[in-house]
Amino acid sequence: MKTLIIYGQNHQGSTYHIGKELADKIGGDTKEYFLPKDFGEFCLGCTNCFMKGEEACPHHEKLKPIVEALDEADVVILTSPVYVLHSTGSMKAFLDHLGYRWMVHRPEEKMFKKQGVCISTAAGAGMKSTNKDMADSLFNWGIPKIYKYGMAVAATSWEEVSEKKLAKIHKDTDRLATAIKNNHGKVKPSAKLKAWFMLCRFIQKNGYNPKDMEHWNEKGWTADKRPWK
Ligand SMILES: Cc1cc2nc3c(=O)[nH]c(=O)nc-3n(C[C@H](O)[C@H](O)[C@H](O)COP(=O)(O)O)c2cc1C
Numbered sequence: 001m002k003t004l005i006i007y008g009q010n011h012q013g014s015t016y017h018i019g020k021e022l023a024d025k026i027g028g029d030t031k032e033y034f035l036p037k038d039f040g041e042f043c044l045g046c047t048n049c050f051m052k053g054e055e056a057c058p059h060h061e062k063l064k065p066i067v068e069a070l071d072e073a074d075v076v077i078l079t080s081p082v083y084v085l086h087s088t089g090s091m092k093a094f095l096d097h098l099g100y101r102w103m104v105h106r107p108e109e110k111m112f113k114k115q116g117v118c119i120s121t122a123a124g125a126g127m128k129s130t131n132k133d134m135a136d137s138l139f140n141w142g143i144p145k146i147y148k149y150g151m152a153v154a155a156t157s158w159e160e161v162s163e164k165k166l167a168k169i170h171k172d173t174d175r176l177a178t179a180i181k182n183n184h185g186k187v188k189p190s191a192k193l194k195a196w197f198m199l200c201r202f203i204q205k206n207g208y209n210p211k212d213m214e215h216w217n218e219k220g221w222t223a224d225k226r227p228w229k
């Protein structure tokens with residue numbers, strides 16, 4: 001099983017340790033990327049990715065290794081500490097670069113068989129909105145099974161996290177890793193994901209962006225083919 005972790009932060013604090021612990025418990029091959037160290041560009045808003053193709057993004061070469069790792073992975077873990085109730089700017093800047101892969105544009109069919117995990121930690125609050133920031137992308141990329149794990153660590157560093165909280169984190173990551181391993185190769189799209197795909201298919205049938213329409217037609221999705229079959 002191949003796991004990709006994209007950390008929304010460079011440093012190795014609470015969020016890093018929880019993500020790493022989960023990946024270690026899942027086992028297999030793990031690839032890690034740290035943001036912004038491994039990709040720190042802001043989207044320039046040129047819309048080249050949407051209109052001309054992702055290769056026309058000014059940051060394409062820098063992004064390419066992460067996108068290749070994304071396509072190869074069975075499990076995609078995104079992590080972020082809560083910053084003002086949301087994901088870090090680094091995580092958001094990375095996710096912006098994959099807007100072209102959203103369901104309304106050109107989703108990659110490999111995504112429809114993967115599992116995704118969103119992990120966030122906060123001093124006190126904001127894990128729900130932070131995990132949603134990341135889960136919105138996983139869902140719109142087409143990932144059918146998404147787990148969200150938020151922990152209010154009541155700390156600003158891993159060393160400060162209490163024994164009680166650490167015990168809970170260890171138990172929760174055990175449970176999460178077991179679920180992920182059990183579901184490997186068995187995930188199916190939910191009714192919500194299928195409905196969203198079908199609505200986007202309808203949009204593409206009456207399309208407005210030739211690049212997106214070409215993708216849907218080539219895949220056979222505007223006809224009878226489906227990415228999860
Ligand atoms: C810029 C910034 C904004 C933060 N905003 C929040 C917040 O909105 N809510 C919260 O509970 N904690 C907030 N925190 C605290 C961190 O989310 C918390 O300490 C987190 O566990 C840090 O994770 P790390 O150890 O992986 O860096 C903020 C910290 C920073 C640096």
